[in-house]
Amino acid sequence: MRLLTGIQPSGDLHIGNFFGSIRPMISEQNENEVFAFIANYHAMTTVPDGERLSQLTMQAATDFLALGMDPERSTFWVQSDVKEVLELYWILSSFTPMGLLERAHSFKDKTAKGIAANHSLFSYPVLMAADILLYGSEIVPVGKDQIQHVEIARDIAIKFNNAYGDIFTLPNYRVDENVATVPGIDGQKMSKSYGNTINIFGEEKKQLKVIKKIVTETVPVEEPKEFKDCNIYNISKLFLDENKQIALQERYRQGGEGHGHFKLYLAEVIWEYYRPYREKRAYYENHQDEVREILRNGATKARQTALEVIEKVRSATGISY
Numbered sequence: 001m002r003l004l005t006g007i008q009p010s011g012d013l014h015i016g017n018f019f020g021s022i023r024p025m026i027s028e029q030n031e032n033e034v035f036a037f038i039a040n041y042h043a044m045t046t047v048p049d050g051e052r053l054s055q056l057t058m059q060a061a062t063d064f065l066a067l068g069m070d071p072e073r074s075t076f077w078v079q080s081d082v083k084e085v086l087e088l089y090w091i092l093s094s095f096t097p098m099g100l101l102e103r104a105h106s107f108k109d110k111t112a113k114g115i116a117a118n119h120s121l122f123s124y125p126v127l128m129a130a131d132i133l134l135y136g137s138e139i140v141p142v143g144k145d146q147i148q149h150v151e152i153a154r155d156i157a158i159k160f161n162n163a164y165g166d167i168f169t170l171p172n173y174r175v176d177e178n179v180a181t182v183p184g185i186d187g188q189k190m191s192k193s194y195g196n197t198i199n200i201f202g203e204e205k206k207q208l209k210v211i212k213k214i215v216t217e218t219v220p221v222e223e224p225k226e227f228k229d230c231n232i233y234n235i236s237k238l239f240l241d242e243n244k245q246i247a248l249q250e251r252y253r254q255g256g257e258g259h260g261h262f263k264l265y266l267a268e269v270i271w272e273y274y275r276p277y278r279e280k281r282a283y284y285e286n287h288q289d290e291v292r293e294i295l296r297n298g299a300t301k302a303r304q305t306a307l308e309v310i311e312k313v314r315s316a317t318g319i320s321y
């Protein structure tokens with residue numbers, strides 16, 4: 001099965017991203033053919049600063065390699081390194097009714113928030129359809145907010161296939177209902193836009209400072225504490241095996257320790273959990289040319305698949321003559 005995913009290079013990754021999307025994607029590499037790219041063209045809709053976009057692109061590549069993206073087993077590249085995607089984007093535009101794009105939630109949400117309604121924001125789903133269809137993707141794992149975009153890609157593919165024959169593989173989205181929503185330090189969903197995140201690769205002192213801000217109920221130190229609705233516990237358990245979860249529950253029940261102790265424990269657990277990833281990240285950080293080479297090789301691999309599809313499209317549409 002071929003899975004494809006696009007990663008927006010949008011800054012520091014947090015543990016919500018890790019458990020909600022990165023770890024499941026990394027583990028897919030054992031069973032499926034994974035195509036993963038850094039969506040830098042898409043990011044232009046929100047990052048109008050060249051230096052920053054190129055820096056964010058390298059940061060995303062470095063982070064994903066450190067977290068287990070395996071360029072030997074998977075195909076990992078930067079969207080703009082395979083220009084055929086822009087050709088397909090234009091071709092697909094002729095099969096995209098305006099109404100389909102006018103109904104897109106993400107466009108409506110973004111403009112409602114005051115982001116200027118330019119054409120790239122409007123046609124964002126068409127480029128995403130090109131990403132998906134160019135690589136013959138069967139499954140597109142997404143969060144709920146992206147379901148509609150995959151449906152749009154499928155609709156466009158059907159319209160195109162109706163006109164020219166079975167050229168595109170019809171993609172399906174996949175939403176993993178088992179993946180828990182990771183709470184932030186205030187108990188809401190962890191998200192960059194809420195400012196309640198614990199980052200994966202933060203500095204140790206800063207991490208501790210953030211963890212100390214986790215909101216808890218106020219209970220005297222000596223009294224037993226409730227672990228069930230405790231934000232510290234709910235974040236801690238993501239990193240602990242069953243025995244360690246039970247041991248922590250016991251510490252809550254016994255009393256004698258304040259929430260401050262549990263926060264220190266959580267900080268330690270997170271720091272240790274990411275130690276091997278941090279080391280790998282430091283390696284790539286010091287070998288950015290190696291990262292660039294991995295991305296270039298990934299693009300070469302991705303282009304092989306892209307060419308098979310785009311040649312069929314050029315021939316069917318009469319673009320090659």
Ligand code: ADP
Pocket residue numbers: 010016017018019020021142143144180181182183189190191192193
């Ligand atoms: P943010 O909300 O911080 O902007 P993104 O929208 O960039 O995060 O999310 C990137 C990926 O991480 C998506 O697949 C999303 O489903 C996942 N994700 C983000 N926050 C969480 C969370 N709190 N719990 C689980 N998954 C999350």
Ligand code: TRP
Pocket residue numbers: 004005006007008039042127128131132140142146149
């Ligand atoms: N729009 C996706 C997001 O914001 C990123 C993305 C771009 C994508 N192209 C894609 C995701 C193709 C899956 C498939 O997260």
